[in-house]
Amino acid sequence: MRKLVFPLVLLASAFVQPLTARADAIDDFVLTGNGLDITFSLPASPPGNEMTCPPFSPSCLPGSETAFYLSTLVTTNGVTSVESLSFPTFRFNGGLSLGSNPGRLFGPQLFLPDASNPTFLTGTFDLDAFPPKGGVDDYTLTITPETTATTPEPSTLALFGTGIVGLIEFARTRKRRV
Structure with missing residues (x-):
């Protein structure tokens, strides 16, 4: 079951539409x-x-x-x-x-x-x-x-974090096989 949940969450995160970050101008x-x-x-x-x-x-x-x-x-x-x-x-x-x-x-x-x-x-x-x-x-x-610095969108950060977690899980799975 655990092997199935993580890939499904990873796949679902790829379809999340990024939200536009809106700072008050x-x-x-x-x-x-x-x-x-x-x-x-x-x-x-x-x-x-x-x-x-x-x-x-x-x-x-x-x-x-x-x-x-x-x-x-x-x-x-x-x-x-x-x-x-x-x-x-x-x-x-x-x-x-x-x-x-x-x-x-x-x-x-x-x-x-x-x-x-x-x-x-x-x-x-x-x-x-x-x-x-x-x-x-x-x-x-x-x-x-007023010029403002760009702020990363929350969905971009979430997608980046999911990718890092995916790489860590991939490395752990590969290490167990060896």
């Missing part, structure tokens, strides 16, 4: 302008929490219809703090609102398809502050995907 954000260097990282597809904002609400950019919100660690000129971020959708535009400095920034919509299921776009975006802080209203936001 992370996007790095760098906002520069008016002497500020602001960095933070967010999931490339954060959980959507779409909220409707009344026009001119202090927590939303003026004229926004909907937005999604989240809080994260933000580093501003080397000082790290927890900030509330808002990514609104406008009738004709988008932008970003940080809890403190520089405040409300207008520009293109930074995610697709909508605030309930957002995925950030990557690239460099020009944003304008309103009202301008210190006479400067031009900011640049760069969103880049």
Whole structure:
């Protein structure tokens, strides 16, 4: 019986389909302008929490219809703090609102398809502050995907382990015959 079980398990493991290893993709954000260097990282597809904002609400950019919100660690000129971020959708535009400095920034919509299921776009975006802080209203936001090391899939490791066990069993069986 033992001689039959091991080959059957080995054969069955060959037909196990490898599962795709999925690590959450992370996007790095760098906002520069008016002497500020602001960095933070967010999931490339954060959980959507779409909220409707009344026009001119202090927590939303003026004229926004909907937005999604989240809080994260933000580093501003080397000082790290927890900030509330808002990514609104406008009738004709988008932008970003940080809890403190520089405040409300207008520009293109930074995610697709909508605030309930957002995925950030990557690239460099020009944003304008309103009202301008210190006479400067031009900011640049760069969103880049974070590079991650590849991780072996669990099924690959299981198949590798089964092969090692098979070689050990083969060697033991051969040693007994001699």
